[in-house]
Amino acid sequence: AxxxxxxxxxxxxxxxxxxxxxxxxxxxxxxxxxxxxxxxxxxxxxxxxxxxxxxxxxxxxxxxxxxxxxxxxxxxxxxxxxxxxxxxxxxxxxxxxxxxxxxxxxxxxxxxxxxxxxxxxxxxxxxxxxxxxxxxxxxxxxxxxxxxxxxxxxxxxxxxxxxxxxxxxxxxxxxxxxxxxxxxxxxxxxxxxxxxxxxxxxxxxxxxxxLDSGRRETAASLRDRFETSVLELHPGAVVNGGGAPRIWNTVNIGFPGLQAQLLVVVFSERGLAVSGGAACASGSLEVSGVLGAMEVDHETASGSLRFSLARDTTDADIDAALEIIADVLGSF
The missing domain is CATH 3.40.640.10 (Type I PLP-dependent aspartate aminotransferase-like (Major domain))
Structure with missing residues (x-):
């Protein structure tokens, strides 16, 4: 297979x-x-x-x-x-x-x-x-x-x-x-x-x-909707790598002035799993080496989070995530 x-x-x-x-x-x-x-x-x-x-x-x-x-x-x-x-x-x-x-x-x-x-x-x-x-x-x-x-x-x-x-x-x-x-x-x-x-x-x-079912295009549209909505919720946010071709399941957004590690904890308490870097290093306090290689400024990199979609992610999942994000970002 x-x-x-x-x-x-x-x-x-x-x-x-x-x-x-x-x-x-x-x-x-x-x-x-x-x-x-x-x-x-x-x-x-x-x-x-x-x-x-x-x-x-x-x-x-x-x-x-x-x-x-x-x-x-x-x-x-x-x-x-x-x-x-x-x-x-x-x-x-x-x-x-x-x-x-x-x-x-x-x-x-x-x-x-x-x-x-x-x-x-x-x-x-x-x-x-x-x-x-x-x-x-x-x-x-x-x-x-x-x-x-x-x-x-x-x-x-x-x-x-x-x-x-x-x-x-x-x-x-x-x-x-x-x-x-x-x-x-x-x-x-x-x-x-x-x-x-x-x-x-x-x-x-x-x-x-x-892949044969054609649902990959649906997944990509969910990613786009999520990304656009987060940027509308927090106008200062930026998509890291946003100008390049990107795979449909990964979104990396920087929130300048906020601390990624704090956001990871707060989102987790609300039931939304995010990471401040690679999933296998999500407990690290260091700024992402990937963003460093891209020369993302320190303030943006320190406030950057990775959001991941799966092939079974639904519109309802996106709505629920956006509701949590709006609530959390509104408290800062």
Missing amino acids: LSKLVGCDESQVVFTSGGTEAANLALLGAFRRVRTREPERTIVACPGTEHPAVLDSIERCRESGAEVIRLAVDSRGVLELTTFERLLEARGHSMALCSVMWANNETGVIQPIERIGSLCREHGVLFHTDAVQWIGRERCDLSELPVDLLTCSAHKLHGPKGAGALVLRKGVTIEPRALGGPQERERRGGTENVAAIAGFGRACELASDW
Whole structure:
């Protein structure tokens, strides 16, 4: 079911314990394999808007001799393609790997991965995309994309926690990180979590059905209505990444002068779940690294919240959320 959802053969899929492990395996496994075959390729590049699973994996590549380059993004959070092209022209022959997430987990901003992947391919650079936020929410046909390594997670498409996957382009090989068994075609040792993988498969089937139903457009219209209404409720608010193409389920709004951590608590007490950054770091008091990379001013970043929709979100849910938001913002 996953292979059908992403457009690949079953042999290209490596099941993991989640998106984090998949990113670790993709980046560390691919970099070490490239270094063995082409030792002159030492550069690993990514923007600062990536998920920590990618950022930390790339930092770990330094231990194997990597030179890490942070790619520039514009104020919307979109990769600066002209700067990237210049980097490839100058140093592409020394680059092993580039990683750019398909849709951002905090802002929903969509990167032009077809163009990025094509540029990487022209210079013999492996291209990884973190597609955790994309798969199951938008269509994907890996057979038509210049992507060498793609990672995704079950629980982001209503599947169980504890399952993820790395999908490899045919011909791409990696150095395994979990040793001690021939599982996953000798790419990831250890007995597979069969129950979680089965749940992952069923979630993929349901996601495919949903994408085929045409309800994605309805979900996008709900996001737009929610966003417009919040901006009307609080005229000083701004949509972070608002000028860029964005995935339908994620809205990141800055409320300058307000504190995100306080708003998270107040909204939670009223029954509205929001976060001040990535969901997995919602307890952190630090300003989002994603917004920092976008050079969002500190006052706006400190008051920024992420609101997320699901494919079963209804008009009534949006109305209820807006009622809570209006009440809370009116008290400040």
